[in-house]
Amino acid sequence: MTDLSDITHALxxxxxxxxxxxxxxxxxxxxxxxxxxxxxxxxxxDIVGGKMQSGDMFIPEVLMSAKxxxxxxxxxxxxxxxxxxxxxxxxxxxxxxxxxxxxGKNLVSMMVESAGFQVTDLGVDVPPEAFxxxxxxxxxxxxxxxxxLTTTMPMMQQTIHALSESGLxxxxxIIVGGAPVNQEFADRIGADGYASDAGxxxxxxxxxxx
Amino acid sequence: xxxxxYFSAEEILSIHEATLATMETIGLVFTYExxxxxxxxxxxxxxxxxxxxxxxxxxxxxxxxxxxFTLHARNPEKNVVIGGDHIAFVPCYGAPFVHDLDKGRRAxxxxxxxxFVRLAHGIPYLDITGGMMTEPNDIxxxxxNAERIYSSMVLSDKPFMGAGTGPEDAIQTxxxxxxxxxxxxxxxxxxxxxxxxCSLTPLGFDDKMCGAIMxxxxxxxxxxxxxxxxxxxxxxxxxxxTLVVQNAxxxxxxxxxxxxxxxAPVIFAGSxxxxxxRFGTLSIGAPExxxxxxxxxxxxxxxxxxxxxxxxxxxxKTVDSQxxxxxxxxxxxxxxxxxxxxxxxxxxxxxxxxxxxxKFILDSEICGMCxxxxxxxxxxDEKLALDVxxxxxxxxxxxxxxxxxxxxxxxxxxxxxxxRDNFSNWSKKGGLTMEQRANAKYKEMLGNYxxxxxxxxxRKELDRYIQSVRNV
Numbered sequence: 001m002t003d004l005s006d007i008t009h010a011l012x013x014x015x016x017x018x019x020x021x022x023x024x025x026x027x028x029x030x031x032x033x034x035x036x037x038x039x040x041x042x043x044x045x046d047i048v049g050g051k052m053q054s055g056d057m058f059i060p061e062v063l064m065s066a067k068x069x070x071x072x073x074x075x076x077x078x079x080x081x082x083x084x085x086x087x088x089x090x091x092x093x094x095x096x097x098x099x100x101x102x103x104g105k106n107l108v109s110m111m112v113e114s115a116g117f118q119v120t121d122l123g124v125d126v127p128p129e130a131f132x133x134x135x136x137x138x139x140x141x142x143x144x145x146x147x148x149l150t151t152t153m154p155m156m157q158q159t160i161h162a163l164s165e166s167g168l169x170x171x172x173x174i175i176v177g178g179a180p181v182n183q184e185f186a187d188r189i190g191a192d193g194y195a196s197d198a199g200x201x202x203x204x205x206x207x208x209x210x
Numbered sequence: 211x212x213x214x215x216y217f218s219a220e221e222i223l224s225i226h227e228a229t230l231a232t233m234e235t236i237g238l239v240f241t242y243e244x245x246x247x248x249x250x251x252x253x254x255x256x257x258x259x260x261x262x263x264x265x266x267x268x269x270x271x272x273x274x275x276x277x278x279f280t281l282h283a284r285n286p287e288k289n290v291v292i293g294g295d296h297i298a299f300v301p302c303y304g305a306p307f308v309h310d311l312d313k314g315r316r317a318x319x320x321x322x323x324x325x326f327v328r329l330a331h332g333i334p335y336l337d338i339t340g341g342m343m344t345e346p347n348d349i350x351x352x353x354x355n356a357e358r359i360y361s362s363m364v365l366s367d368k369p370f371m372g373a374g375t376g377p378e379d380a381i382q383t384x385x386x387x388x389x390x391x392x393x394x395x396x397x398x399x400x401x402x403x404x405x406x407x408c409s410l411t412p413l414g415f416d417d418k419m420c421g422a423i424m425x426x427x428x429x430x431x432x433x434x435x436x437x438x439x440x441x442x443x444x445x446x447x448x449x450x451x452t453l454v455v456q457n458a459x460x461x462x463x464x465x466x467x468x469x470x471x472x473x474a475p476v477i478f479a480g481s482x483x484x485x486x487x488r489f490g491t492l493s494i495g496a497p498e499x500x501x502x503x504x505x506x507x508x509x510x511x512x513x514x515x516x517x518x519x520x521x522x523x524x525x526x527k528t529v530d531s532q533x534x535x536x537x538x539x540x541x542x543x544x545x546x547x548x549x550x551x552x553x554x555x556x557x558x559x560x561x562x563x564x565x566x567x568x569k570f571i572l573d574s575e576i577c578g579m580c581x582x583x584x585x586x587x588x589x590x591d592e593k594l595a596l597d598v599x600x601x602x603x604x605x606x607x608x609x610x611x612x613x614x615x616x617x618x619x620x621x622x623x624x625x626x627x628x629x630r631d632n633f634s635n636w637s638k639k640g641g642l643t644m645e646q647r648a649n650a651k652y653k654e655m656l657g658n659y660x661x662x663x664x665x666x667x668x669r670k671e672l673d674r675y676i677q678s679v680r681n682v
Contacts, residue, residue, distance in 0.1 A: 059490035060442070100416055103443055107490050150306040150345045179563055180306040197489055
């Protein structure tokens, strides 16, 4: 019988081939996909998150684990119910209009995806209307906005405004981040949360999901 | 003074070859159509937004840029030569926050910006006052460029920096400078400011930067074509690979300037550094920053272009030991490796996020020391002082010798701030730390600041211009 902790360990090492073959083996042995997801993979990413926070794992290692996680989830997807998949929540994420910087946004995107969230990544230079449309279409409950430039920070407020105008403000939690952004700014523009790095953005998303 | 060389001549050639191969076979993305059109006419292959540069074109074009040029100050005594044996120190650029010991960290304002112009005006080791020492967050975004340029020209008579934000601001900068420095033709002959335009790494340029690059080139105004590749994030994790990406971006930008106007002055500008791998963010206090600075200086020399690199760079959040040692590392490397233009020479904290008043002063001391090192020595009879050594002989002293009296002011660096007194005297003066003394020093300098005069009509016209911007 495949021990799910083997999957967890291989995931922490970022060994994609090993994790995928162990996941397949576990499925062949009749272990339910949802158990593999929760007790094998998500459990592994929780450990990765902790090791990242304590400084024991570096970003490239964390991202390799996240990529491994995503490959494994692809195998499980056809076997998971809609409910299993969406229980973690759906996040719409993007860098606001006028801003082309995406490294931080991509890190957050990968981190939350590997934490089980469904992610709609709108990319960079995203106008407020595109966020509105994406929320309407996906039913996302969290919107994550990124900006690196002080001159594009006001666009975060405009995006929040657009979500309010469309009657979506009460249906989503809005989180913001980026080098010039801070908690005070987040409070001022009426965001629900601010995170200073990818790890804390992931924890914040989990917390807001409740 | 000789130059420190990090790589051998063969190694530099390998980096150059890899760069040309990158430009020719991988290409760079230019989203700005007028730039692509120009490249196409010059013989570049274009695929969508990607531009592939023939080797010959690159080598041909970069040879057209001058190896040296002069920035002409309002006060001609403050003209600055960019290139050759010179090193120009320029303050911090682009920091959204400011910091001082009294009020802590806060969003920068126009008053902070003005204060930094005043300090840069007064500090003898700063050659250029800068262009965006902090972001004036209290000013509406569309007015910020005009306010910055106005302050830079009114509050100091040193050369300054123009807009690095986009083509509209570039045009406005030239309009405003023209009020003070004469016609566009006169400004081509005697450029009064320099601007920094950046790639969108890896391997691209966006519309705003490209638009501004072309406006400045068209007008013959000098500009830094700058790349900040982050090793391990926006470039290969190796310094060698990052150099190739940085080099390809800078050269592509320079080719664009020369295609727009042959001989347009440019500075080959590299500020690549490492990823802080625990966080996935840029680290500018890393030793790899110093490696890149040295390598950038060598590449610039290889292309016979003025070169920018280094700075008083730190990731520290406050003015502490980390800030001091990281800053000195990159400043020293810039000085020893033959860099000509050092942006962020004073003030930076937190990886470009914050401009510190106290660090502005402390780093000025580093600038002074580096200028002293850069000045070099000359082997002459008077300097070798064999006669003096003979006269004093074994066991004598030099403090009372005429040779000392005659030369010490020129020979030995006189610190702006450095504490060299003995413990008992230092205690009597309050036993202040360097940070506290820097705090007092910046206030003293602002208190003693006197604005340089500006001709009545010029000032009136400039005031009319800024009023028209403010009234919109």
